[in-house]
Amino acid sequence: MIEASGITKRFGSTLALDGVDLSVGAGTVVGLLGPNGAGKTTLVRILATLLPPDGGRASVAGFDVVRDAVSLRSMIGLAGQFAAVDEILTGRENLELVGLLYHLGKKERRRRAQEVLERLTLADAGDRQVRTYSGGMRRRLDLGASLVGRPPVLILDEPTTGLDPATRIDLWQFIADLVAEGTTLLLTTQYLEEADRLADRIVVIDHGHVIAEGTSAELKATLGRDLLEVTVTDADRLGDAARLVADLGHADPVLDPAKRLVSVASGGGAATVVEAARRLAEAGVSLDDIGLRRPSLDDVFLTLTGHGAGDEAPPTGPGELVLGATEGSYR
């Protein structure tokens, strides 16, 4: 549904996008993951025809972003990082205005506005001015506005940035429901958890480059094995614990005395946990916790970019950020 190849965009002396390729299949969800300033929003604006690319080609639903911009716009719904709704109007008026601009008849506009309000649990607030809404309600209304035209492709630019965790989880559920109905979704986010939860495929972007892409599991696999983690009750027994589990791992155990934690990279799966627990119990080492931890997307992101997902990109060249671990998926 979305195809982009070799997209470049320059703002003055800054190269915001440097040859980005992206492909989103019909009915799938692609998460565009990257820190602030990585180029996510620029790419979204190009795909939504708000900004012409300097180089490369892109199309949505077969419509070119430059040549067929007018047709393309009727195929997409865009909800942005900033809730783009009119504060003075009511929620319902906002939705009906969008319906009018999609050239729906009066009855149909009313019906869809009501439908969207109900769906996003805003029905009770529908006739209140938006300036009385909470941040989460505004964001829901903004998302709702992108649904009025029932576009087959949704583009959501950081839909939950700045929301509290409970509201974020609600919004994820709405988005997941839409996807289940067959909507194609391109989602940008700096939250690894969000990409992990919603996206079929994740494209990691930094400094205007795609630095990795794949499923969440594939990206995590590039980091290697699971970690066996053992937390002992008594800090004095940490050394004993490390000695007992050392031969279960592929590398030397790492000790974190402050957390009373021993971790060791392991490929043995659940059997490793059982074996470790047995040995520690026999030796009389009492435990607070034991388990296998899969590397999180945070670990992936740190490995790929050398900085966390929420941090500003450091002023380094993109080349040095491409590590050996990404070879399989680097494009």
Next chain:
Amino acid sequence: MTTAGTGALPASSLAPAATPRPVTFSVAVRDVAGITGRNLRRIVRTPQLMLFSSVQPVMFVLLFRYVFGGAIHAPNGNYADYLMPGIFVQTALFGGASTSVGLAQDLGGGIIDRFRSLPMARSAVLAGRTIADLVRNLGVVVLMVVVGLLVGFRFHGSVVTDIGGLLLVLAMGYAFSWVFAAVGLAVKDPETAQVAGFLPLFPLIFASSAFVPVSTMPAWLRDFADVQPVSVTVDAVRALVEGGPVEHWLWQSLVWIAGILVVFFVLAVRLYRKA
């Protein structure tokens, strides 16, 4: 279309609304009407703004009529008759400043991005904004007529020329709405837009025949004041509502209005495309 209660449909069963259709003239007219309606609602829902933007021109009327008026020698002796056409034009131009502030707000708030991502006529955002201000100006000019009548202003033309004079005021205000649209799109920040919009207005309004006869000004300033758009429009309105030879001022005023419209329409549309 049996999926009532759902917001989006599978790509295989596209709703008619998602079928691309070209933006025809009648569609564009509906888009403009929709955006105009939105902006008018905003005006009606912020009555405090309406109130204070009406108080200001009333203050100007009282200030010039009763404080400065006695010292100003009007050509035909009645200063209220001389003053009010100037006030009408001034009020209509000041009213356009809300276009620059409103557009800058919309740009910053992201709502322009939403409009630009919709399959609507792109011209509708600017046209809807300026037309809403035209409607508002109509209300403000009627208010000023009432205030003028209370302080001694009287119409002396025929019904046709009186109404023609007020229409000329509105046309001038509309042309300047496009100036303000360009300013708002260029500076992008509401506070800056407010200040930047008024800046060119002051020399145009005060170095004109709006409040004082230009014959009292030094020669170099008179040369400017004689030909600039506010002076010729005020003089044309005066001639229309007070009676007198009209042609000389009217065609100059219409040329200015047409020129300002064309130049700033093109400029504003260009800035909007890039915004």
